Amino acid sequence: MSVILKVENVGKLYKLGEVGTGALAHDMTRWWAKVRGKEDPFAKVAQKNDRTQKSSNDYVWALRNVSFDVQAGEILGIIGRNGAGKSTLLKILSKVTKQTEGNIKLKGKIASLLEVGTGFHPELTGRENVFLNGAILGMTKREIKARFDEIVDFAGVERYIDTPVKRYSSGMYVRLAFAVAAHLEPEILIIDEVLAVGDLEFQKKCLNKMRDVSENYGRTVLFVSHDLNAIKSLTTRCVLMQQGTVEHIGTPDDVVRKYLDRYDDTEAEFRNVDKSKPNISNVSIATSKEGGIQYFGHDMTLTARVNIPEATDALEMSYELIKSETNEPIAYNFFSTSGTMAYLKGKSGSFDVNIKIASLRLYRGEYYVKFNLSDPRGKVVFQRIEKCLPFEVFMYEIYNEWGFADGICKYIEESSLEISEQECR
Structure with missing residues (x-):
């Protein structure tokens, strides 16, 4: 198998209490330091992403020195406690936000399901949003039409497909969003823990679909979940994140065991x-x-x-x-x-x-x-x-x-x- 996604020393720096990176002078100084190959001058006061400690400065690294490869057709699980940087990483891979440092190399189109409502226009109907998402992925209207009935059937929203999605419940939102992402043939499918919104039957349906697109269609899946059983049964490899860094990469059983051992202070x-x-x-x-x-x-x-x-x-x-x-x-x-x-x-x-x-x-x-x-x-x-x-x-x-x-x-x-x-x- 060939490498379809390569993440090299990716970091994401946030300035606390402000929207964006701050003043234009900060952005220009940061850009000039990058051009000269120097370290970010505003990163020197940054802390690691440890939410158990009170911040004493204006900057925090949500991610730092994150590196891993993903093979084509692989299902990669990503686990870690709340605040470990999982969602930030997926947002960077989905191009919702940009990394502060490091490089990302990928082949093909990405479809992502990060949060309830991500990628949907609330004023448009379910039908219109299906075609909008397909167009964003570079598909023709004919290609989308060929898969439309399958998408609606999988989501189970036939009765409401011509209703504006702002009137959907959270569960309906997620069902349709997952169906669109999984059926419109992206090379890389990114799923955050948003599936927890759905009922148990639909969660199982989604897990089977992710397994199917990987095994039978050779697509790559990145899956973030707190359901450790789903991680062990579905993924082929797993990444453990801690305080914005990659702590361990290995088999799902090995990584899950390390995760549980790390946070159990019982002994x-x-x-x-x-x-x-x-x-x-x-x-x-x-x-x-x-x-x-x-x-x-x-x-x-x-x-x-x-x-x-x-x-x-x-x-x-x-x-x-x-x-x-x-x-x-x-x-x-x-x-x-x-x-x-x-x-x-x-x-x-x-x-x-x-x-x-x-x-x-x-x-x-x-x-x-x-x-x-x-x-x-x-x-x-x-x-x-x-x-x-x-x-x-x-x-x-x-x-x-x-x-x-x-x-x-x-x-x-x-x-x-x-x-x-x-x-x-």
């Missing part, structure tokens, strides 16, 4: 624990799908191995579900031997405490779990596990047409307990 939380007192020696999570994927409204189970060296009548355990982006607790619950953990009262040994959270109500995003084990009488904290069991919530078949205001929204999550005694180790 570190069990070091230096006083085992002469009640303690938690292991925790695990059972989400809707493997790989830490949890669907809104589905059950989730947390399991903690609680060790009690000496029998006690007073023990309390709590958990909190923390939003990764803000480190704020969103949901919590607590249990004690005077109530739901009465089974442990006056006992010693090792016990698995299974906390079943029915119909989890967290909005989509990345989260982690915090545990506390304490003696409520003396206000003694035996153990505090600050950060473990990372997981990510998706809306599954449910998509809210309204917006969501971020903020601290604490509530007690309904949870049921199941405790089983284990052999001491």
